[in-house]
Amino acid sequence: MRTRRLVSLALVVTIIVLARVVFSGQSPNAGADTNEPAKNWTAPRTPDGQPDLQGMWTNYTATPFEVFDESDTPGLYVGDPDGSARGTGPGFLNDTSDRTLTKGRSLVVDPPTGRVPIMSWAEQRRTFKLTHIQDHWENHTAWERCITRGVPGGLFPAGYGSGYQILQGPGYVSIVYEMIHEARLIPLDGRPHIGKSIRTWNGDSRGRWEGNTLVVDITNYNDKGSIATNAATQRVRAIPQSEDLHVVERFTRVDENTINYEATIEDPKVFTAPWTVAIPLHREPDYQIFEYACHEGNLGLPNTLSAGRARDKAGPSPGTR
Amino acid sequence: MQNWLKGASIALASVAITLAVSRAVQDPAAGQTPDVIVLRTADGKPDLSGIWQALGTAHWNLQDHQARTGPVLELGATFAVPAGLGVVEGNEIPYQPWAAAKQKENYDNWLTRDPEVKCYLPGLPRATYMPYPFQILQTGSNDILVAYEYASASRVIKMGKAEPPPVDTWMGQSVGRWEGDTLIVDVTGFNDQTWFDRAGNFHSEALHLVERFTPAGPDRLDYQATIEDPKVFTRPWTMQVPLYRRHDAHVQLLEFKCVEFVEELMYGHLRKKTGDEKPFGTARLRWP
Numbered sequence: 001m002r003t004r005r006l007v008s009l010a011l012v013v014t015i016i017v018l019a020r021v022v023f024s025g026q027s028p029n030a031g032a033d034t035n036e037p038a039k040n041w042t043a044p045r046t047p048d049g050q051p052d053l054q055g056m057w058t059n060y061t062a063t064p065f066e067v068f069d070e071s072d073t074p075g076l077y078v079g080d081p082d083g084s085a086r087g088t089g090p091g092f093l094n095d096t097s098d099r100t101l102t103k104g105r106s107l108v109v110d111p112p113t114g115r116v117p118i119m120s121w122a123e124q125r126r127t128f129k130l131t132h133i134q135d136h137w138e139n140h141t142a143w144e145r146c147i148t149r150g151v152p153g154g155l156f157p158a159g160y161g162s163g164y165q166i167l168q169g170p171g172y173v174s175i176v177y178e179m180i181h182e183a184r185l186i187p188l189d190g191r192p193h194i195g196k197s198i199r200t201w202n203g204d205s206r207g208r209w210e211g212n213t214l215v216v217d218i219t220n221y222n223d224k225g226s227i228a229t230n231a232a233t234q235r236v237r238a239i240p241q242s243e244d245l246h247v248v249e250r251f252t253r254v255d256e257n258t259i260n261y262e263a264t265i266e267d268p269k270v271f272t273a274p275w276t277v278a279i280p281l282h283r284e285p286d287y288q289i290f291e292y293a294c295h296e297g298n299l300g301l302p303n304t305l306s307a308g309r310a311r312d313k314a315g316p317s318p319g320t321r
Numbered sequence: 322m323q324n325w326l327k328g329a330s331i332a333l334a335s336v337a338i339t340l341a342v343s344r345a346v347q348d349p350a351a352g353q354t355p356d357v358i359v360l361r362t363a364d365g366k367p368d369l370s371g372i373w374q375a376l377g378t379a380h381w382n383l384q385d386h387q388a389r390t391g392p393v394l395e396l397g398a399t400f401a402v403p404a405g406l407g408v409v410e411g412n413e414i415p416y417q418p419w420a421a422a423k424q425k426e427n428y429d430n431w432l433t434r435d436p437e438v439k440c441y442l443p444g445l446p447r448a449t450y451m452p453y454p455f456q457i458l459q460t461g462s463n464d465i466l467v468a469y470e471y472a473s474a475s476r477v478i479k480m481g482k483a484e485p486p487p488v489d490t491w492m493g494q495s496v497g498r499w500e501g502d503t504l505i506v507d508v509t510g511f512n513d514q515t516w517f518d519r520a521g522n523f524h525s526e527a528l529h530l531v532e533r534f535t536p537a538g539p540d541r542l543d544y545q546a547t548i549e550d551p552k553v554f555t556r557p558w559t560m561q562v563p564l565y566r567r568h569d570a571h572v573q574l575l576e577f578k579c580v581e582f583v584e585e586l587m588y589g590h591l592r593k594k595t596g597d598e599k600p601f602g603t604a605r606l607r608w609p
Contacts, residue, residue, distance in 0.1 A: 136593060
């Protein structure tokens with residue numbers, strides 16, 4: 001008898017919950033985004049009614065992060081000294097040989113100049129850090145420290161280790177990032193962000209479905225990370241982030257093999273205006289994620305520091321890099 | 322009546338946490354314990370989704386251990402080691418003689434040898450009973466995600482068949498299957514770098530782990546891990562650790578990216594000295 005009553009009670013709750021999930025999946029905001037799915041393709045659904053983003057995805061691209069400007073300092077672009085290959089495509093790193101890469105103008109799609117509106121203090125800060133990596137681990141990006149590539153930075157091109165497995169279950173979308181083995185759990189139940197006093201490297205993610213688009217709102221960042229960590233992000237690598245950073249990500253599956261990913265970045269202490277990056281994720285069912293045990297084998301960081309101390313002993317020499 | 326209310330509120334809370342469970346409660350099938358309430362997914366499998374944590378002190382020592390002073394004198398009672406009953410069946414870990422000696426050496430050199438001190442990936446089964454929550458997400462693709470708060474460790478349990486693991490790793494390769502209401506996970510492909518606890522219990526790269534997650538109610542999972550490693554032990558051995566669902570308001574996995582907390586420890590001697598460094602206190606180590 002007790003069990004029977006529990007069954008009915010739980011069923012009622014479940015029906016309410018299910019109804020809410022299904023309803024939000026058919027939200028009238030469906031037309032609000034510009035990423036309409038292909039006309040002859042029906043977006044699949046997960047068993048609990050979410051648009052289905054599940055599977056193995058990669059984001060290799062030959063498109064440069066920003067539009068090149070003559071004023072850029074080539075020395076900051078590790079692996080890209082001559083400016084000939086500004087994306088992550090052939091000529092940048094070697095993990096792209098069997099992929100056909102598209103090359104567009106820039107991954108930065110807004111502002112229309114394709115340039116990130118970075119405040120000059122932030123550029124100076126970045127340049128100082130990048131030229132003093134032998135002094136302190138805090139001058140390295142969080143990626144080199146094996147902490148995180150960040151959010152949204154973890155979905156910016158890296159050149160290798162660019163596998164992403166998306167998994168969905170009732171109430172959650174989860175993204176498993178190959179690089180630094182991060183599993184990001186994005187709750188969809190409309191709960192508020194955590195308290196302001198909890199600051200984090202990757203921010204606090206809250207997701208919702210707007211039609212077929214997963215919209216993720218991220219706040220609660222600390223001011224220790226950087227918005228981008230890899231050379232493939234060119235001038236933007238190691239640009240600091242503040243606690244005011246606010247990111248909105250949009251994931252839209254537009255056909256069987258493509259998710260359009262967009263991130264709008266707002267940080268009034270670092271950028272003069274919000275800016276948006278758009279990167280397609282390509283389905284690669286056979287791609288295998290390998291464990292990226294980064295910190296456990298991080299020799300680059302201590303070796304860089306010990307080289308600095310050896311240089312200190314040897315006396316002053318030209319250049320600090 | 323009160324018991325009924327209590328049961329009902331537990332069921333409600335569980336449903337709210339796991340969302341959209343199509344058949345929250347089922348009549349027990351023949352042969353099952355009649356009083357065990359098992360949450361189920363839409364396809365009738367037990368629904369293990371949620372945030373779980375072990376209580377107890379298995380993370381300090383898998384075997385019986387008495388209370389003990391902490392390693393740092395100045396921390397007094399706050400970081401002393403609580404006593405605990407062992408979780409190993411029979412309380413004996415069947416080491417080969419050389420391995421028993423090595424375990425003792427590990428115990429005596431805990432701070433310099435334990436990979437947890439350096440924020441390294443925890444390996445398994447250790448990640449399960451560390452004093453941090455972890456989240457299980459059962460997904461529409463059948464695969465099961467397990468995300469651990471400690472060090473942002475995670476694993477995807479692939480359901481069904483899998484190729485042999487291509488390389489040795491810290492977290493191993495997890496392949497799962499259902500046997501009745503028990504999720505059985507076969508884990509291989511480990512390296513020899515991880516430990517089982519803070520008492521120096523260890524394994525080799527030949528470790529073969531079989532985990533069994535069995536629901537013992539909506540809020541308790543019985544976790545059983547059988548360890549087989551012919552290079553280190555004389556026979557397979559088993560531990561049992563109950564896992565409890567976290568019901569704290571708004572509970573979610575938070576960030577514990579501990580790399581940041583060990584950089585000074587690991588790289589401090591390589592930092593450029595500016596003369597402005599705040600000196601460290603004079604904490605005294607009692608052990609190891």
